Amino acid sequence: MKVTVIGAGVAGLAAACTLVERGVEVVLHEAAPAAGGRCRSYFDPALNCRIDNGNHLLLSGNHAVMGFLERIGAGDSLAGPIEPVFAFVDVKTKVHWKLRLNQGRLPWWVFSPARRVPGTRASDYLALLKLRRAGVDDLVAPLLAGAGELYRNLLEPLAIAALNTPPDVASAAPLRAVVAETLERGGAASIPRFPKLGLSESFIDPALAWLTARGAEVRLGSRVSEIVPGEKTILAVPPWVAVELLPGLVVPAEHQAILNLHFKCRIDPGETGFWGLIGGVAEWVFAKGEILSVTVSAANKYAEMDNATLAALVWADLRAAFGLAQEIPEHRVVREKRATFAATPAQLKLRPGTRTADKHIMLAGDWTDTGLPATIEGAIRSGNAAALALLEQNA
Numbered sequence: 001m002k003v004t005v006i007g008a009g010v011a012g013l014a015a016a017c018t019l020v021e022r023g024v025e026v027v028l029h030e031a032a033p034a035a036g037g038r039c040r041s042y043f044d045p046a047l048n049c050r051i052d053n054g055n056h057l058l059l060s061g062n063h064a065v066m067g068f069l070e071r072i073g074a075g076d077s078l079a080g081p082i083e084p085v086f087a088f089v090d091v092k093t094k095v096h097w098k099l100r101l102n103q104g105r106l107p108w109w110v111f112s113p114a115r116r117v118p119g120t121r122a123s124d125y126l127a128l129l130k131l132r133r134a135g136v137d138d139l140v141a142p143l144l145a146g147a148g149e150l151y152r153n154l155l156e157p158l159a160i161a162a163l164n165t166p167p168d169v170a171s172a173a174p175l176r177a178v179v180a181e182t183l184e185r186g187g188a189a190s191i192p193r194f195p196k197l198g199l200s201e202s203f204i205d206p207a208l209a210w211l212t213a214r215g216a217e218v219r220l221g222s223r224v225s226e227i228v229p230g231e232k233t234i235l236a237v238p239p240w241v242a243v244e245l246l247p248g249l250v251v252p253a254e255h256q257a258i259l260n261l262h263f264k265c266r267i268d269p270g271e272t273g274f275w276g277l278i279g280g281v282a283e284w285v286f287a288k289g290e291i292l293s294v295t296v297s298a299a300n301k302y303a304e305m306d307n308a309t310l311a312a313l314v315w316a317d318l319r320a321a322f323g324l325a326q327e328i329p330e331h332r333v334v335r336e337k338r339a340t341f342a343a344t345p346a347q348l349k350l351r352p353g354t355r356t357a358d359k360h361i362m363l364a365g366d367w368t369d370t371g372l373p374a375t376i377e378g379a380i381r382s383g384n385a386a387a388l389a390l391l392e393q394n395a
């Protein structure tokens with residue numbers, strides 16, 4: 001059997017690997033000169049170093065991610081603390097604290113004031129039970145904002161990071177799926193992970209090497225403009241390209257931006273290597289060697305703000321949080337305007353499944369109906385599912 005995979009983001013790469021592993025001949029087309037899509041690294045001449053298009057945070061419970069990395073020989077390419085610990089800093093009060101889960105399923109950490117969010121009581125965490133019953137039309141903020149300090153200092157930044165959508169319009173259903181697979185399974189499934197070197201070094205380069213070593217044909221700079229009728233195809237492109245190639249397809253059409261600001265600044269990475277920023281413009285900051293890299297999610301509201309103003313605002317937060325110099329160091333602002341689809345109830349209802357009306361064509365991508373938000377975990381699962389559906393169809 002021969003399959004054309006269109007799009008070499010993580011979804012297309014996962015699909016290609018699953019097919020190649022089962023002896024299928026694969027031709028993988030990628031429109032850009034480099035693979036990786038929204039998950040890639042590149043050399044930035046202004047900063048004179050390699051950067052990622054954006055910080056990507058994973059959790060040890062992302063089993064499809066871990067399986068993919070093991071398969072392509074990059075299982076040891078992630079870094080992060082050895083325990084389920086998350087560092088936070090409030091940019092208004094300059095207070096630093098750590099959320100320290102315990103490894104097992106039973107969350108006894110909520111009974112320890114030293115391990116839980118400051119200013120919260122153990123009973124506040126019962127708010128998380130509300131998530132279990134959340135349907136697609138339940139919105140995050142109305143459901144969880146009653147949790148007060150717990151919401152402001154943990155649930156809100158968690159929701160924004162996971163959903164990349166303002167919590168007052170974001171559906172709680174995909175957040176429920178994330179929490180069920182990580183926090184609810186205990187600390188062992190909630191250890192933060194991120195690439196040791198870069199996204200491409202973990203996810204993309206090893207996958208391309210694995211595929212080509214097994215005879216797959218990878219065509220970079222190859223933009224596909226039509227699907228060949230009757231050709232077995234996995235469409236692993238963004239939704240706005242998928243509708244062009246497959247007219248009539250219904251897809252999510254609203255998106256949210258993510259901004260990343262990379263500052264040339266070295267700070268001690270501490271125990272975790274990253275911090276949640278509370279009360280500021282950005283949500284997360286990663287200490288990556290000579291670069292301090294900041295993520296602003298659900299960022300459509302900053303579309304009109306110029307880079308200099310944005311950098312000044314974010315730097316002011318970093319100065320307050322870490323006591324840094326007043327002068328802004330060299331920096332780069334990366335705007336991913338359509339970073340993910342907006343996880344609103346209306347958009348979630350537009351996510352198509354893997355199969356299409358044409359039995360030869362399967363869909364993959366973080367925007368397909370994985371039940372998860374638009375994440376690497378969802379993208380990899382969608383790619384695996386598309387490959388298996390095509391194999392089943394042709395068994």
Ligand SMILES: Cc1cc2nc3c(=O)[nH]c(=O)nc-3n(C[C@H](O)[C@H](O)[C@H](O)COP(=O)(O)OP(=O)(O)OC[C@H]3O[C@@H](n4cnc5c(N)ncnc54)[C@H](O)[C@@H]3O)c2cc1C
Pocket residue numbers: 006007008009010011012029030031032035036037038039053054055056057058222223224225236237238241258259260336338339340364365366367374375376377379
């Ligand atoms: C800044 C940022 C931060 C993020 N943070 C996180 C995070 O912390 N954790 C997390 O899990 N996820 C995060 N994500 C989401 C994650 O990056 C995506 O879910 C994932 O990369 C999507 O992969 P994909 O393969 O579905 O799509 P894409 O990466 O969009 O891949 C689609 C590919 O198709 C190619 N293509 C398009 N048209 C054609 C054509 N006509 N012919 C051939 N090829 C074509 C594109 O060039 C692209 O390479 C983040 C995303 C961004 C942008």
